[in-house]
Amino acid sequence: MTIGTGAAAPKADRRRGVRPTRGYRVFQAVNAVILTGVVIVTLYPFVNIVARSLSDEAYLIAGKVNLVPRGFDLTAYKLVMSDSMFWTNYRNTLVYTVVGTLIAVVLTTCYAYVLSKPQLKGRGALVGIAVFTMFFSGGLIPNYVLITSLGMKNTLWAVVVPNAINVFNLLVMKAFFESLPVELEEAAAVDGLNTYGTLLRIVLPLSKAIIATMVLFYAVSFWNSWFSAFLYMDRLDLFPVTVYLRNLISGATGAQSAGGVADGDAVQAAATLQAVTIVLTTLPILAVYPFIQRFFVSGVMLGAVKG
Structure with missing residues (x-):
């Protein structure tokens, strides 16, 4: 029983002792930054389009619509769907x-x-x-x-x-x-x-x-x-x-x-x-x-x- 426990202990210690290298941590950080940027660049046009579709025409003419709808208005949806x-x-x-x-x-x-x-x-x-x-x-x-x-x-x-x-x-x-x-x-x-x-x-x-x-x-x-x-x-x-x-x-x-x-x-x-x-x-x-x-x-x- 003691032998079995001693044989298993080094394996558990090795599993707990493994840490990613500094280079790998840097790679993970850079990878996370790049992927986050890709997600933002990908989602931005669609979120902007949704915000524009839900905004009042006056705010669109003034160029004040970005990611959040301004002057919530469904008139355009009614026009298209009719x-x-x-x-x-x-x-x-x-x-x-x-x-x-x-x-x-x-x-x-x-x-x-x-x-x-x-x-x-x-x-x-x-x-x-x-x-x-x-x-x-x-x-x-x-x-x-x-x-x-x-x-x-x-x-x-x-x-x-x-x-x-x-x-x-x-x-x-x-x-x-x-x-x-x-x-x-x-x-x-x-x-x-x-x-x-x-x-x-x-x-x-x-x-x-x-x-x-x-x-x-x-x-x-x-x-x-x-x-x-x-x-x-x-x-x-x-x-x-x-x-x-x-x-x-x-x-x-x-x-x-x-x-x-x-x-x-x-x-x-x-x-x-x-x-x-x-x-x-x-x-x-x-x-x-x-x-x-x-x-x-x-x-x-x-x-x-x-x-």
Whole structure:
């Protein structure tokens, strides 16, 4: 009993006696300062936008709104939320995001799973084709001609199809599939599962983290996308809410370039509406992110390193 206690005591003493070195403490302090600065820089614009959206127009014109709302006023929210076109565009954004994310995740998963197989003939060429598109594209005019000739102009597919596969997401998912033990698929083959059965019943259940990461990446991309709709659509009732916001911004810019005191007030009023629209547009992403944060973090780490 005494021997056991004596053997365990040095280990406990070593655990209690370990102290971080001075260099490590300095690193921790610098790291904390840098990360705090990043958090402040990241949060400041959003907090400022929220404060502007809740402030009275007179305080905005006087430039007195920073991080705290002045003259609490919800008039701008009532104006935006009473606009039927805003809700039409908002609904379009939801549809484009859900359909686009579903298609993109399915295509990216299938393509990445195929590319993760070293025995695939022509694998290098397929990877090369995908990587080539990261650096070179057909150009704006050829893409417009292609979408128009395919009859996809003023349709959902004009927004979804051109952005169906993101090569960065593809490579991250490919790296994750390559990190899975080969023995799992070999055992599935022995049990009689074909390629599709292995993917659906073995691989995908083990890939919840990376799939959640891809869903978040694609959902944010489609939610924030405006240029494709602005380029391939010419009907207001088909625009996403980001184009609605873009039109507000361009309207304020036009008023500002015209000059004059009245126009300056109009710019400030438009700026208030912009702030309200930005807040309403970002709320769904902010609401969804906490529920998939743990999958997002682990998914990025798993897809970034081939184990």
